[in-house]
Amino acid sequence: MFPSQAPARSAKRPGSAWLAIAATIALIAILPIGGLLFEASKGSAGLWGHLFSTVLPVALVDTVILLAGVGVITAVVGTTTAWLVTAYDFPGRRALEWMLLLPLAVPTYIVAYAYLDILHPIGPVQDAVRWLLGYESPRQFRLPDVRSMAGCILLLGIVLYPYVYIPTRAMFLTQSGNLVDAARTLGTSRRAVFWQIALPLARPAVAVGISLALMETLNDIGAAEFLGVRTITVSIYTTWITRSDLSGAAQIALALLLIVVAIVAVERWARRKQRYSIDVRRMRRFQPRRVSLGKGILLFLGGLLPVILGFAAPALYLLIEAAKRYRFAGISPRIIDEAVNTLVIATLATTATVILGLLAAYATRLRPGQPSSWLLRCSTMGYAAPGTVVAIGVLTVLAGFDQFIDRAALSLFGVSTGLLLMGSGAAVIYALIVRFLAISAGGIEAGLSRISLSLDHASRSLGQSTAGTLRYVHLPLSKAAISAAALLVFVDCVKELPATLLLRPLNVETFATHLYGEAARGTYEEASIAALAIVLIGILPAILLSRIGRIR
Known part of the structure; x- marks a missing residue:
């Protein structure tokens, strides 16, 4: 229970101050976009001609x-595996449901780092293939180089398919079994049910998953x-770091931002006319069909392939x-320092992000409608x-803020503050x-939406303010x-590489930046412990999603 207070004296509509807080959070979130536009405007007019002729094509x-x-x-892969564990009942299906989430634990750059060594011409896979075929040298036989467009597509695809698997499986699970039964009574095969009923109904989820991937x-x-x-992302990095042309990098970044906007627009356009509804009072859950043991083993092995x-x-390579690195040199102090840096940065960023997200979501609950909805959208544009x-x-x-603070300190106190924000992390x-x-x-907004508004009304009738209601009602329940x-x-x-790599203070390394540096130098084994630590941390949300997404 929450303590009662004297009835509120003001008849002012609740949530006005919270709407101002939401506006401030939205401003914080969209300021970098304004900074990007400003930096891009500083580039020379002739730069675009150079970019169009050399970089952008x-x-x-x-x-x-x-x-x-x-x-x-x-x-x-995402749609096929989602249908596999939803439509068929076979040995190991329940384990496969959560195992298919595990690639989310491995960042894309770690997969590339690992497979560069695994599929190296003198690596374990090609050595085994040559041994089986009777060859002795890479000059006699070698597999296609993983350093290629095809290799990049394949590696990114097998890591990012869970973004499609998760929403599509959820859509399959919530589809009415009555529709499937009706189709089967009309003589429709299981395969035709997938193509003619299940997949069309799941198209919105597939589109959302693809856009996220x-x-x-x-x-x-x-x-x-x-x-x-x-x-284009690599071009931004090389233009900024290698060529020291921040304005040029900002202009390329604008082109990348346009591609992101186009992806979102196409995804929404593709499902603009899709409206589906199910009578929940008569809905019967989709029931998987039991298959024979032999077919079940084949289905399990097929579903296990993307996990492997x-x-x-x-993960096994790392x-x-x-283990080799530990036996050879133990845990170096450098790794310990990087672990501390990683945890400190991630903890501070998480704390601030959750607090701001809570305030923005609560403001939307207090003042539902167009203004708060638009402010929340602006707050989440950065993702x-x-x-x-x-x-x-x-x-x-932040560089602008640093310059302003430095000039103010010089004029008032005669002291230079230097890179106060940029140099502190x-x-x-x-x-x-x-x-x-x-x-x-x-x-957090999804969690707050499950709390009945009657509890808010009861709290306010006992004299609690909106802040008190948040503290004593919503925080415990959410x-x-x-x-x-x-x-x-x-x-x-912990997994984020681009922002950390580009903005970290001098001589500050995290697991991600250390891994990038070693991989760039070709010394993969030096970063194996850091890469393994990132993967172990990344398993945590996969476990969480497997528990949340289990519908029985």
């Missing part, structure tokens, strides 16, 4: 091909660079390499923007907040949603 073509390939693989593909910088694919390729193989885009905007905004934390505020606000959002944000902060 190759980068744009590679990006479009990569997006198309990853979209096809994630759609096919494509946004993750655009955010990737490590895998594409390691595998020799020059995407997307999680088991790279485990072996980490659609790749990390490199956010990083340029954050750098521009605040830029990294700010970028992570902007990137992952959507996860926090979305998850602890699970807040905790889940915090876990997802924390793991994403």
